[in-house]
Amino acid sequence: MAWDLKNEEEVKQYLDNLGTEYRFGCLSEKKPEVCHLLGDFMESIKKDFNKAASLYRSTCDDYHFSRSCHKFASYSLTGKAGPADPSKAFEYFKKGCNFGDADSCLYAGLMCTANNEKTNVKLDYPQGMGFLNQSCEKGNHNGCYYLSGMYISGVPDVLEKNMTSAFNYSIKACDLGNIYACANVSRMYTKGDGVEPNPEIALTFKKKVFEMEKQLKGQFKPIEMQRGA
Numbered sequence: 001m002a003w004d005l006k007n008e009e010e011v012k013q014y015l016d017n018l019g020t021e022y023r024f025g026c027l028s029e030k031k032p033e034v035c036h037l038l039g040d041f042m043e044s045i046k047k048d049f050n051k052a053a054s055l056y057r058s059t060c061d062d063y064h065f066s067r068s069c070h071k072f073a074s075y076s077l078t079g080k081a082g083p084a085d086p087s088k089a090f091e092y093f094k095k096g097c098n099f100g101d102a103d104s105c106l107y108a109g110l111m112c113t114a115n116n117e118k119t120n121v122k123l124d125y126p127q128g129m130g131f132l133n134q135s136c137e138k139g140n141h142n143g144c145y146y147l148s149g150m151y152i153s154g155v156p157d158v159l160e161k162n163m164t165s166a167f168n169y170s171i172k173a174c175d176l177g178n179i180y181a182c183a184n185v186s187r188m189y190t191k192g193d194g195v196e197p198n199p200e201i202a203l204t205f206k207k208k209v210f211e212m213e214k215q216l217k218g219q220f221k222p223i224e225m226q227r228g229a
Contacts, residue, residue, distance in 0.1 A: 015045055026055075032063035039071065053081035060095060069096030070104045077107075086111070086119040097131060102138035105131045109143065113150075125158045136169065141176035144169045148181060167194030174205070179212045 022041050025034030039055035042048045053075045059068035073092035076085045090111050096104025111121045112128025129150065135143025148169035154161035167188050173181030182205050188194055189202035 019045070030063075032059050032065040032068070035059040035063065036065055036068045036071075039068065049075070049081040057092075060092060060099075064095075064099045066096045066099035066101035066104065069093070069099060070101050070107075073104065073107065086121060090119070090121045094131075097134055100138070102135050102140035102143065105135035105138060106140050106143045106146075109135060110146070113146075125155055129159075136172060139176060141173045141178035141181065144173035144176060145178045145181045148173060148184065152184075163188070163194030165194075174208075177212075179209060179216070182209050182212065 019038075019041055022034055022038040025031045026038045035055055036059050039052045039059065042055060043052035053072060056068040056072040056075065059065045060072055069092050073089045073096060075081050076092060077089035078084060090108060093104045093108040093111065097108050109128045109131030111119055112124045112131060115123055129147065132143045132147050136147060148166045150159060151162045151166035151169065167185070170181045170184045170188065174185050186202045186205035186209065189198045189205065191197065
């Protein structure tokens with residue numbers, strides 16, 4: 001059946017049918033991906049955040065569906081369906097990471113490495129870097145980029161500055177689409193930080209940054225390139 005989504009009554013019927021379909025797929029057929037969609041339906045259409053949170057949590061716990069773990073962790077972190085609970089958020093970000101969600105690995109890593117007393121999560125750089133590395137390996141450019149930054153600056157009494165590791169993570173982050181990492185790679189090739197200096201390759205990455213800026217169409221502030229980069 002073709003739906004006229006400009007017709008208010010047909011839109012209402014379409015959404016009712018969609019909700020029924022999701023309920024059947026989740027409650028009767030026990031399909032985790034449909035349970036997650038039902039959670040999204042409760043969140044975005046019904047605006048029932050408590051039901052959405054319950055669905056995300058059960059889909060994570062019962063089916064190990066990683067995206068649901070991430071959603072429930074995000075709810076717990078922000079207090080979207082009740083009081084904020086950073087400790088529970090961290091628990092479910094870890095679950096999401098263990099079940100394969102790159103974003104969950106990123107957030108778990110950031111919670112371990114951010115010195116924020118409000119989160120009640122113990123500062124643990126080795127564990128946090130492990131999560132960030134998992135995020136990077138799963139294809140999240142931010143995980144690679146944050147790790148590169150840690151190796152560029154080092155962490156007192158925890159991590160020595162290592163420009164070779166910084167370069168390797170920067171290259172990976174750039175390949176995954178992180179414009180700031182690409183700018184760093186250009187600078188590294190210019191200065192010979194962590195890699196043999198190569199002005200031609202530096203220029204190639206500089207041009208890549210400019211092309212990425214055009215594609216982003218003003219979504220990010222222009223990258224300030226250092227002289228000679």
